[in-house]
Amino acid sequence: MEEGFDWVARGYGKDNVKLLYIRREGRVHSIKEYEIKTQLTLNTDKDYLLGDNSDVIATDSQKNTVYILAKRHGVVSPEDFALLLCSHFLLKYPQLTKAQVNVEEYPWQREVMDGRAHNHAFKFSPEYHHTCSVSQERDHEPLVSTGLQGLRLLKTTQSAFVNFVSDEFRSLPDMKDRVFSTEISAAWQYNKSTGVDFGKIWLLVLKTIKDKFAGPAEMGIFSPSVQNTVYLVQKTVLMEVPEVSQIQVTMPNKHYYPVDLSKFEGMENIENNEVFLPVDKPAGNITGTLGRTNLIKAKL
Numbered sequence: 001m002e003e004g005f006d007w008v009a010r011g012y013g014k015d016n017v018k019l020l021y022i023r024r025e026g027r028v029h030s031i032k033e034y035e036i037k038t039q040l041t042l043n044t045d046k047d048y049l050l051g052d053n054s055d056v057i058a059t060d061s062q063k064n065t066v067y068i069l070a071k072r073h074g075v076v077s078p079e080d081f082a083l084l085l086c087s088h089f090l091l092k093y094p095q096l097t098k099a100q101v102n103v104e105e106y107p108w109q110r111e112v113m114d115g116r117a118h119n120h121a122f123k124f125s126p127e128y129h130h131t132c133s134v135s136q137e138r139d140h141e142p143l144v145s146t147g148l149q150g151l152r153l154l155k156t157t158q159s160a161f162v163n164f165v166s167d168e169f170r171s172l173p174d175m176k177d178r179v180f181s182t183e184i185s186a187a188w189q190y191n192k193s194t195g196v197d198f199g200k201i202w203l204l205v206l207k208t209i210k211d212k213f214a215g216p217a218e219m220g221i222f223s224p225s226v227q228n229t230v231y232l233v234q235k236t237v238l239m240e241v242p243e244v245s246q247i248q249v250t251m252p253n254k255h256y257y258p259v260d261l262s263k264f265e266g267m268e269n270i271e272n273n274e275v276f277l278p279v280d281k282p283a284g285n286i287t288g289t290l291g292r293t294n295l296i297k298a299k300l
Ligand SMILES: O=c1[nH]c(=O)c2[nH]c(=O)[nH]c2[nH]1
Pocket: 161, 172, 224, 225, 226, 227, 253, 284, 286
């Protein structure tokens, strides 16, 4: 490096590599559609400094690698495929110090016709999606993190927010029974990369979020604040999944305020718990990242 300068970060790769993988087991087919980002770091910076490309694995070759490895090894989960790509790049090219692969899975679900799972038709279900990032430095274990994004939920009761700071800035009344709506995202890190059923854990996190937000079908589950619901989700995941070292959960509070109808004739003394105004912006933003101390014993 020339005097007076130092790299803060450096890397190059291909963005938005699109892949559809079809697994054909007789008449039953399964699909995975991914958008993949590769990012490699070389042990020299002569490409940047001198324009010397002799160690450069072209971003076009990185893209081809995605398709060739999909064909050779198949595609099971975003995490397994990203791990495969990282270890392939590091083994094949000694001039690399680091490989990073991000995968975004498209939310296809098997179609159901007359109550029966269809053999080869799928529907796009953009309620939420699965993302992951694997980063591996040479001679180090890969670091795997997974995300769940875009899960929009709403409940009409079993949510309150009371007893918060009362001063000259407060206008919000205590709300003992309010609408709770959010678009949840979660991101968690794994403490290992082998022997992990990433797909099963992703579904377990999804179920935990739904359990702690909605609760049982008849009674629901009471939420005294968004903060408390965030924590309940995080704590449950850490207790049930020993392979997860930390989890971030973000729950924007998408407000629905009762419309004030008291100025209208005949409405003055009528409680209004039916007519609400959805307020897009601003939204509360409630988030936290929970890790574990060594004292916590996982259940599994
Ligand atoms: O659950 C909530 N937490 C807050 O911190 C907050 N702030 C607010 O205005 N409404 C809410 N609701």
